[in-house]
Amino acid sequence: MELRQLRLFVAVSEAGSLLKASAQVHLAQPALGQQIAALEAELAAPLFVRSSRGMALTPAGSVFLEHAKVVLADAERARLAVREALDAPRGEVAIGLPTTVALVATLPLLRACRERLPQVRLKLVEGYSGFVREWLLSGRLDLALLYGDAPEPGLAKQPLLDDRLVLVTGVAAGRVPRRIGLASLARWPLVLPGREHGLRRLIDEACAPAGVQLDVVAEIESLGSVKRAVEEGIGSTILAAGAVAEEVAAGRLRTIAIDSPAMRRRVVRVLGTARPQTVACAAVDALVVDVLRDMARSSAWPATWIGP
Secondary structure, three states, X not given: OOHHHHHHHHHHHHHOOHHHHHHHHOOOHHHHHHHHHXXXXXXXXXXXXXEOOEEEEOHHHHHHHHHHHHHHHHHHHHHHHXXXXXXOOOEEEEEEEOHHHHHHHHHHHXXXXXXXXXXXXXXXXXXXXXXHHHHHHHXXXXXXXXXXXXXXXXXXXXXXXXXXXXXXXXXXXXXXOOEEEHHHHXXXXXXXXXXXXXXXXXXXXXXXXXOOOOEEEEEOOOHHHHHHHHHOOOOEEEEEHHHHHHHHHOXXXXXXXXXXXXXXXXXXXXXXOOOOOOXXXXXXXXXXXXXXXXXXXXXXXXXXXXXX
16 A cells, blocks of 8 residues: 555545546546555455446545545655754644633744744644544644643643632622632632533532532633623633733733632643654744743743643
8 A cells, every 4th residue: 555545545535536536636547547446455345436426435435534644644744854854843833722721822822933933833723622632632733732631542741830720700899808718619609611611620629529519600611701791790700810811900800819729720731642743843842831931930821830
C-alpha cells in the first residue's frame, strides 16, 4: 500500500466517479481504475459500489477513508517537520482552549507568537473541555490547555496553574465581605452552568462533603450570559477570577474569595501521545509555558504557578 494509492482513493471518494477524479489527479481513467482495484485486492474488500451514476463508498470504504485521511495527514506533518527542522519554526499550530481559559490567555498568546515566532500561524479553537479533549485525541489540535491533571490514555499532561474560584456578584449587591467560607455560599442565589458542565461538577463536589446546599436560581451554559445575568442582579455565580478580570476592572462585577482549598481548578498543558510534535508545535508549546508563567507571576492571570 502506497501513499499515492491512498491519495487516489481519497480523490475518487470525493469526486464520486473515476472520470471526475482522473481529471483532478491527472491520471488516465483506466490507470486510476487499476490502482483502486489493486487497493481493493490488497485489502480483500470492495471499497466502492460501481453503478452508471458513478462510485459510492461501501461501509468498508467509509471506514478505510477515515484511516486514509489520518495516514495522509501524518505523512504531511512528517514532511513539514523535516522542512521546518532546516529553518525557523513555521506553519500552522492549532491550540484548543476552554472558554474561561480563552478569555484570559488568547490575546497574550497571540501577541507573544507574533513577536517570537513570526512564521508560525496560530489557530486558536475555543470549546467545551470535552470537545477540546476529543479534538486533541483525533489529531485536529496540536496541543490544548485543559482543567484537571488526572491521567488519561493518549494524553500527556503538564500542570501549570492552580486557578482559584471566586464568588462573583454585581455591583448592586451592596456592601459585601472580602472573603467567605464555603458554608456561606448557601445564602447566595446563584446562576451556574448545568450539572454536566465540568465547572459545575467541581463546585458540587466541593460542597457535597460539607453538606452545603446551593441555591441555584438558574442554569445557563453560556459564560457570557452568566456574566450578564450577574451584572443585571439576577444572581451571583462562581467562576475563575481571570474569567471576570475585565468586568471587575471596569467596575461592573466584584469578586469575593472563597475559603476552601477545593475551590480551585488545575490548568494543564495537554499533548496527544499518538503523534510526534512538529518543530513549530514544540516551539509553541514552550511559548505557552513561558507566557502563562509570566502572566501568573505578574498577576495578569490571578492564579498560582505550579509549572516548571
